[in-house]
Amino acid sequence: MVAFPQALGMLSYSDFSALVNKTFPGKKILPVIARIITSETLLLRVHPKGESGACAAACAALTAAVCAGSADTEAVVMFEQTGTDGQPDTVIAQDTDNSRRLAVVWNTKINELQVIGSGGYLFEGKFDIP
Numbered sequence: 786m787v788a789f790p791q792a793l794g795m796l797s798y799s800d801f802s803a804l805v806n807k808t809f810p811g812k813k814i815l816p817v818i819a820r821i822i823t824s825e826t827l828l829l830r831v832h833p834k835g836e837s838g839a840c841a842a843a844c845a846a847l848t849a850a851v852c853a854g855s856a857d858t859e860a861v862v863m864f865e866q867t868g869t870d871g872q873p874d875t876v877i878a879q880d881t882d883n884s885r886r887l888a889v890v891w892n893t894k895i896n897e898l899q900v901i902g903s904g905g906y907l908f909e910g911k912f913d914i915p
Contacts, residue, residue, distance in 0.1 A: 786805050817845055821855045828863050858892070889901075
């Protein structure tokens with residue numbers, strides 16, 4: 786589920802995630818907060834689960850933005866880090882190895898999505914290894 790808040794501070798990721806989980810109890814839904822930087826650049830705040838979570842979030846954000854008339858059918862999707870100020874320049878500056886960017890293309894004629902990227906960034910945080 787993708788949300789495009791008008792002002793970044795209007796909707797926190799935790800509040801949006803709680804609302805989605807309350808609305809669809811027991812369903813596996815990946816909440817995504819997206820900001821359209823340009824018609825070809827999207828900035829996402831998401832907590833992807835598994836290897837395909839980042840790709841699914843990128844595809845969902847692009848298709849929602851295209852359907853809303855806010856983006857082209859090709860975009861670079863950047864993943865915002867926790868604690869950044871939400872400014873694209875900051876995200877780009879910290880992404881020195883392009884691991885927080887995915888290129889997404891939606892071929893609307895055959896309704897096919899393709900995601901291309903390094904796949905370097907999938908998790909941020911701490912976990913215990915059993």
